[in-house]
Amino acid sequence: MNGTLSFNATNCVHNVGGLCSANKIMVNGMSALTSSSTQCNTFAEKGFLNALTHITNMNIAGEIRQLVSNDGIHMYPEVGCNAVRCIYNKDQRCEADRVIITGPHARESDGTYCETFTP
DSSP: OOSEEEEOOTTBTTEETTEEOBSEEEEEOTTOSSGGGOEETTOOBSSHHHHHHTGGGBOHHHHHHHHHOOSSOOOOOEEEEOOTTOTTEETTEEOOSEEEEEOTTOSSGGGOEETTOOO
């Protein structure tokens, strides 16, 4: 991904003020025909144990750049993707300029999906 990631999965351990603090995320949807058949496999419900478990996937450099900058978003993850029917999937990487992951009421990855998915 070369652009930004919009992220409204408010229950995700990686959600920091509406930004994704993960270093890498993976969008699943091997047989997806629509965006609702995709999911963010990196989603983990907020909580102390999940925070500890996922600490190795934190985008610490991006978080620091975000804290000291007032000129845009600097904290966005690398987006892997196995939704082979999506036009933005290039060799298991998302090449969209803007990725939208949604799941405002999600409690697990099945409650999230990639709105950017385009067959």
